[in-house]
Amino acid sequence: MSDGEGPIRIGWIVDRLDLIGELLRDHVILTVLAVVIGLIISFGLALAIRGSPRLYGPIIGVSGTLYAIPSIALFSLLIPITGVSIVTAEIALVSYTLLILIRNIVEGLNGVPPEAIEAANGMGYTRTQRLLRVELPLALPVIVAGLRIATVTTVGLVTVTALIGLGGLGYLIVNLGILRGSSPFAATAIYTGVALAVALAVFADLSLLALQRALTPWARRRSA
Amino acid sequence: MQDASGAVVAFEQVTKRYPGSDAPAVDNLTLTVPAGEICVLVGPSGCGKTTSMKMVNRLIEPTGGRITIGGEDIMSLPAVELRRRIGYVIQQVGLFPHLTIGENTAVVPKLLRWKAERTRKRTDELLDIVGLDPAQYRDRYPNELSGGERQRVGVARALAADPPVMLMDEPFGAVDPIRRDGLQNEFLRLQSRVRKTIIFVTHDVDEAIKMGDRIAILQRGGILAQYDTPAAILANPASEFVERFVGADRGLKRLSLGRVRDLDHIEPVIVRAGEDRAEIRKRLDRSDDLAYALLVDDDNRPLGWIDQHDLRGDGPIDSGAATPGAPTVEPESTLRDALSAMLGSSVQLGVVVDERGRVDGLVSVDAIGERLRAPVRGMDGELHEVGEADATS
Numbered sequence: 001m002s003d004g005e006g007p008i009r010i011g012w013i014v015d016r017l018d019l020i021g022e023l024l025r026d027h028v029i030l031t032v033l034a035v036v037i038g039l040i041i042s043f044g045l046a047l048a049i050r051g052s053p054r055l056y057g058p059i060i061g062v063s064g065t066l067y068a069i070p071s072i073a074l075f076s077l078l079i080p081i082t083g084v085s086i087v088t089a090e091i092a093l094v095s096y097t098l099l100i101l102i103r104n105i106v107e108g109l110n111g112v113p114p115e116a117i118e119a120a121n122g123m124g125y126t127r128t129q130r131l132l133r134v135e136l137p138l139a140l141p142v143i144v145a146g147l148r149i150a151t152v153t154t155v156g157l158v159t160v161t162a163l164i165g166l167g168g169l170g171y172l173i174v175n176l177g178i179l180r181g182s183s184p185f186a187a188t189a190i191y192t193g194v195a196l197a198v199a200l201a202v203f204a205d206l207s208l209l210a211l212q213r214a215l216t217p218w219a220r221r222r223s224a
Numbered sequence: 225m226q227d228a229s230g231a232v233v234a235f236e237q238v239t240k241r242y243p244g245s246d247a248p249a250v251d252n253l254t255l256t257v258p259a260g261e262i263c264v265l266v267g268p269s270g271c272g273k274t275t276s277m278k279m280v281n282r283l284i285e286p287t288g289g290r291i292t293i294g295g296e297d298i299m300s301l302p303a304v305e306l307r308r309r310i311g312y313v314i315q316q317v318g319l320f321p322h323l324t325i326g327e328n329t330a331v332v333p334k335l336l337r338w339k340a341e342r343t344r345k346r347t348d349e350l351l352d353i354v355g356l357d358p359a360q361y362r363d364r365y366p367n368e369l370s371g372g373e374r375q376r377v378g379v380a381r382a383l384a385a386d387p388p389v390m391l392m393d394e395p396f397g398a399v400d401p402i403r404r405d406g407l408q409n410e411f412l413r414l415q416s417r418v419r420k421t422i423i424f425v426t427h428d429v430d431e432a433i434k435m436g437d438r439i440a441i442l443q444r445g446g447i448l449a450q451y452d453t454p455a456a457i458l459a460n461p462a463s464e465f466v467e468r469f470v471g472a473d474r475g476l477k478r479l480s481l482g483r484v485r486d487l488d489h490i491e492p493v494i495v496r497a498g499e500d501r502a503e504i505r506k507r508l509d510r511s512d513d514l515a516y517a518l519l520v521d522d523d524n525r526p527l528g529w530i531d532q533h534d535l536r537g538d539g540p541i542d543s544g545a546a547t548p549g550a551p552t553v554e555p556e557s558t559l560r561d562a563l564s565a566m567l568g569s570s571v572q573l574g575v576v577v578d579e580r581g582r583v584d585g586l587v588s589v590d591a592i593g594e595r596l597r598a599p600v601r602g603m604d605g606e607l608h609e610v611g612e613a614d615a616t617s
Binding site for chain 2: 113115116118119120121122123124125126129134137138216217218219
């Protein structure tokens with residue numbers, strides 16, 4: 001397909017490889033930051049829930065509510081407080097990871113076989129040793145499953161932060177695409193952004209799956 | 225290979241009350257388990273046997289009294305350190321699924337910060353002791369093992385740091401009955417080498433009789449109903465509760481505690497093919513107890529019984545004259561198995577044979593009956609007449 005005819009203008013893409021590379025990098029940074037911060041907060045909250053299970057309802061309720069707020073609405077609520085900044089973007093992105101991560105961490109820890117806990121206590125593990133050496137490793141498959149969903153979701157949500165001037169690949173879709181609907185290159189920009197965002201999501205998902213497999217060899221090997 | 229043998233475990237007026245419950249779970253329990261012995265805690269559900277055991281490593285904290293190990297109060301050191309010094313085996317085994325067999329076995333040495341080399345050597349040694357080839361099993365995961373193999377790893381893990389005391393909570397309860405018997409025998413052989421002090425919980429009175437050097441029978445509310453050797457409990461149940469708990473067949477159960485070697489043997493009239501019938505008749509007449517002579521082959525192995533009918537007339541006896549089917553028993557056979565074999569044959573005598581099948585002597589059904597009426601040694605070391613403390617007599 002030549003440069004002047006079809007919806008995809010290869011030449012346009014080639015001319016902007018540097019920009020696209022930067023946007024991709026930003027997209028990865030925004031995603032990783034959101035997931036890592038979300039994971040840390042979720043861990044803290046999941047441990048709090050384990051300490052007093054009565055907290056489960058309220059914490060899941062609040063994170064569920066956050067999850068339900070439309071992202072555009074959340075930005076407009078935050079901008080008066082935190083301004084048009086990466087902080088605003090991350091507050092929103094992190095909020096959306098909490099529900100999935102907290103639920104999976106709590107479920108993963110609850111799924112540890114009670115006899116493993118009993119044995120660990122009887123062997124003389126301290127509570128921390130038991131958590132780090134027995135419970136977390138055994139909860140890992142469920143936690144990573146949550147991490148995969150949270151990451152893929154975040155990769156998608158990052159594009160929306162283009163509305164406040166961030167957005168990584170969302171810049172291609174929103175700023176160079178939708179907002180310039182009359183431009184002959186709008187479609188090319190949108191397709192490029194979407195394709196890269198999807199590719200990034202798939203790549204992140206498969207990487208985490210590979211990581212989980214590498215960390216849990218015991219979960220696969222079975223005798224006949 | 226074991227330097228450390230067991231240590232004395234003593235319960236002194238130990239009580240456990242749970243908040244919000246009027247009746248104690250364990251009530252004023254006092255008992256002493258001598259070093260190197262297996263004490264089985266047995267009783268119906270709700271009798272506090274598991275609670276009593278778990279108070280030893282403080283998975284449950286006593287609310288009254290004290291427990292000592294080797295004279296040392298268990299409250300004198302932090303609970304996690306206490307637990308690292310006590311082996312612990314549970315019914316579901318509780319191997320860590322994410323660790324290899326080698327890593328599972330090394331759990332306590334690792335908590336105790338042993339050097340890697342020492343831990344590795346100890347792990348291999350332990351797998352060997354419980355009958356699992358280290359080279360083959362070390363790097364496998366628990367889900368690749370059978371139930372019986374996992375149970376052995378559980379025992380190896382409990383023994384890892386060579387603790388003087390082991391707690392075992394229905395350790396063979398989840399294994400099928402055929403494998404259970406094998407694992408029990410294997411464990412008894414292992415124990416005869418390592419001589420740990422073991423507190424063993426079960427609800428199965430037969431397992432208690434088989435495994436226990438002594439048995440503590442608990443009844444609802446955590447009350448100690450009787451504490452004695454298996455033989456003494458079966459011979460003289462201390463109460464109606466104990467009598468009902470051990471079962472109406474306690475006489476037969478006692479038979480499984482006795483061995484053929486414990487019986488008085490009767491000297492047989494031994495006959496070989498070719499001996500003169502008149503001569504055999506004379507020898508048989510001289511014997512007070514026996515109505516039968518025993519025909520044996522050249523290697524002294526029994527061929528069958530010869531009765532007066534076979535001995536009529538003169539001339540040599542031939543090897544086909546014997547009535548086959550003399551039941552053979554070994555010195556290590558239980559009296560229960562011996563009795564079963566003897567009752568099933570027409571001549572109610574058992575031929576005791578050695579490991580090569582050569583005749584060693586005879587035992588009679590009467591001798592087994594006498595054995596059951598003979599005094600029984602209790603854990604006080606004294607002999608007690610059977611039935612002397614029988615609550616129902």
